[in-house]
Amino acid sequence: MxxxxxxxxxxxxxxxxxxxxxxxxxxxxxxxxxxxxxxxxxxxxxxxxxxxxxxxxxxxxxxxxxxxxAVENLDVREIAHPHLVELNEQCGHTVHLAVYEENEVLYIDKVESRYPVRMYSRIGKPVAITVAAVAKLLLADLPEPERRVVADKLDYPMYTSRSTPNAVAFLRELAVVREQGWATDLGGHEESINCVGAPIRGADGRAVAAMSVSAPNVVVTREELLTLLPLVRRTADTISREYSGTTRPKKA
Amino acid sequence: MxxxxxxxxxxxxxxxxxxxxxxxxxxxxxxxxxxxxxxxxxxxxxxxxxxxxxxxxxxxxxxxxxxxxAVENLDVREIAHPHLVELNEQCGHTVHLAVYEENEVLYIDKVESRYPVRMYSRIGKPVAITVAAVAKLLLADLPEPERRVVADKLDYPMYTSRSTPNAVAFLRELAVVREQGWATDLGGHEESINCVGAPIRGADGRAVAAMSVSAPNVVVTREELLTLLPLVRRTADTISREYSGTTRPKKA
DNA sequence: AGTTGTCGTTGCAGCATGTGCAACACCCAT
DNA sequence: ATGGGTGTTGCACATGCTGCAACGACAACT
Incomplete structure (x- = not known):
């Protein structure tokens, strides 16, 4: 260097x-x-x-x-955006889109309750990688060795009593997420906020991004939020299909 | 280098x-x-x-x-203030700075007139949103649907005979403001007070704030106040450039 | 398989380049 | 005027950057 x-x-x-x-x-x-x-x-x-x-x-x-x-080149964002908006219109909650890059997970798009996205709202912040649903989804998709290396390097701050406490618990959680194909964050970052998320996959099956729906307890209970899971997964799958269908990285 | x-x-x-x-x-x-x-x-x-x-x-x-x-830590007020003072030194009248937030327009800075007759306003207080020049500028910049929603929700008090009477007239006025890039309030709030204002724009072209110069009839006529328009616009543009960190303004 | 090409990577010797110092210029307060 | 606070400049020194050439990995051809 x-x-x-x-x-x-x-x-x-x-x-x-x-x-x-x-x-x-x-x-x-x-x-x-x-x-x-x-x-x-x-x-x-x-x-x-x-x-x-x-x-x-x-x-x-x-x-x-x-x-x-830099973000415009991430064409996932362009493709996903209208679907995120649509999802937001259907459920009314905050919708996030995030990608994994260099040991970090970053929000690259966000739709807030009912209003169109404004550039530079809060997009771009690294997410709480040990607890956020989107982070679990993206890390769960990494190849096994890299996943373990990353999990070991992380800090595990206890935002709440429900936060992931350490690497062992985190890896166990990732295994579950990997298995079931979706993830949650039930009060792991902020006590009163719950999220459900699903991965967006490219043509090769790897997760290129992840999306989630977030809502505070006072608006919907955990159980109610979980009923949105099918809708979230369907949206993610739709985006996945469109992404892998239209993306043809030529010149090989 | x-x-x-x-x-x-x-x-x-x-x-x-x-x-x-x-x-x-x-x-x-x-x-x-x-x-x-x-x-x-x-x-x-x-x-x-x-x-x-x-x-x-x-x-x-x-x-x-x-x-x-960087954007989150940007403070329009800090950047604008010296320019507002300078403008006040050049024309002598009251200068206001305002932002839009949650269906309200708020004064966030003010430089008092050097003339004995002053207008009433307080930093932090909501402005008369249907008539003030700064309010028109900020609302005119909202996305079309939101603009209409807000306009419909507002009350239209007739402070004077020149006040904006209803949503239809207001939206028409906003269209004009949007087109010409500046705004006035000619006795719409108080019969004897006139204002001219211009928007302050961020790097993405959206209005982050608006500024205006106000003076009572007894000091300058409407026509005289309007001659200050180029100066006001020039000041606003200077602040915009400094706020967005560019030396060359983008296209309008 | 062997061969050839391409591409990323490494260690090294020489010297261009960046470095810190000290002096200077400037502005504002005292 | 005087002093302390800035930002700026010129310069001698040696740091750390540069380009070279050689190596390893990988893939594509023959």
């Missing part, structure tokens, strides 16, 4: 937390001001960083443009 | 066009394969890039997460 690039890229998450001036950047990077300045300049020339009125640095528009392209 | 970082960052827009393998990246960068490899590795460790199918490289979803986090 390249030290210079490593330092430069470390600036990005730093600025994502909020604007910072040259001194702060240099200090938090552990380098001299002049070094930080040159890194920032380079980032600036590529538009990833922006200087606002009072000399402070912020993430720039180019980064947003790149982020846009 | 730093050569190494410069090269590394050049990879991103390159990958934005589509996945590429090591050889292609090296060639298009004009560097040796081993160099490209090390750059890609570094990008990979930061999650900006990932390898699909253990072969080709593509943009990583972490880019998306980064942009997301």
């Amino acid at each position: 390249s030290q210079t690039v490593d330092r430069a890229l470390s600036i990005l998450p730093l600025l994502a937390q909020g604007p910072a001036d040259l001194g702060q950047v240099a200090e938090r990077l552990g380098v001299h001001k002049s070094t930080a300045l040159r890194l920032l300049r380079t980032l600036h020339e590529h538009g990833l960083v922006f200087r606002q009125g009072d000399q402070r640095y912020r993430l720039g528009a180019r980064l947003f443009a790149l982020a846009q392209e | 730093s050569q190494t970082v410069d090269r590394a960052l050049s990879i991103l827009p390159l990958l934005a066009q589509g996945p590429a393998d090591l050889g292609q990246v090296a060639e298009r960068l004009g560097v040796h394969k081993s160099t490209a490899l090390r750059l890609l590795r570094t990008l990979h460790e930061h999650g900006l890039v990932f390898r699909q199918g253990d072969q080709r490289y593509r943009l990583g979803a972490r880019l998306f997460a980064l942009a997301q986090e």
